[in-house]
Amino acid sequence: MPKTNKTLYAILGVLSIHPMSGYAIRQELKHVSFFWSESDGQIYPTLAKLAKEGLVTFKSMNKADGRDKKIYSITKKGMEELTDWLKEEATTRNFRIEFLLKLFFGANVSPEINIEHIQADRYQCKMLQVKLQEIKATLLSEEKDSPHLPFWLMTLDYGIMGAEARLAWCDKALKALEKVKNLSKK
Amino acid sequence: MPKTNKTLYAILGVLSIHPMSGYAIRQELKHVSFFWSESDGQIYPTLAKLAKEGLVTFKSMNKADGRDKKIYSITKKGMEELTDWLKEEATTRNFRIEFLLKLFFGANVSPEINIEHIQADRYQCKMLQVKLQEIKATLLSEEKDSPHLPFWLMTLDYGIMGAEARLAWCDKALKALEKVKNLSKK
């Protein structure tokens, strides 16, 4: 029975960088959404569970109004749990790319519709590429001396190179669809 | 409340190619697992639901032993449902690439461990690439006149070009890790 829940590792991971609030963890994880998406609703319950198990601790920063902000830190036990997981081989990925499923069955609708889908994907790719390159530039200047930097750059490159390849694919696919369009018109 | 369930469209889609049994649908969907993974346990219940709603029909092929094999066909109503979905813009993908999450937090373990993970990914990429190229060759000879062919080739190319890009990334990442390794030894 292989546990599928990886949310706790994502949380332990960001806390291994430095202590922060649940809200900040959410924000951090949004920055890596191009390869890891995490649901908002999972963060707080998982954090509570991790605290109960002693993998993280927290300090409540009581603010003047009585509401509190919790700053979580990873414990030694938490670090062990994290590194144990990091050493394990990654389980295989299960992909679901909806727009490719639509394209796969694209013969059921007009070429124009498929062209639109690919153009939409092309646009998204382009946006992503720009965003990732901006993050890269920021990291290079602001995290110059972090031991995490090389790892962060690698994952960013994965996104950037992947986007580049997808752009090239879009252009190729669009050409193929133009051909389909011309054939269907005859 | 956007419905997340896409299993029915995957099923309707394969039935739009030609009628087949639930088991055969499962097999067909396994062929596209590089961009769409479907759970075995979802097929039969979904198929039953689709039949109840009149989107598919089936003929029971009673075999000598009394056990039956159901051959499902898509109905006119089912085709409408499918094409309606095909026309809609695809919703954004939620990725979870576990090995990238490990790499992102890679500074917590030795470079060697990260190198192993990437080498494992490189191997999987290579295998995938070979498999997809084989499928491509088969399609080109066996589905020469199918109206689906251009669409199937496009999705295959997505996989092949993606694998190519990932291989290039692996080599780049491995070089970067060698550098990290040398620095940490000093």
Add this chain to the structure above:
DNA sequence: TCGCACATGTAACGCGTTACATGATTAC
């Protein structure tokens, strides 16, 4: 005779998503 492919299903369980609830502070 052993195992694999064919063939159809059910049940448990929990993860993941979305929406909801609440309220302070800050910026425009």
Add this chain to the structure above:
DNA sequence: GTAATCATGTAACGCGTTACATGTGCGA
């Protein structure tokens, strides 16, 4: 003043995965 951001949580719901159950026919 009003909208966005910071901040922490809860609840509902259903999808997705895994394991289980059952049985035939065929090839090595």
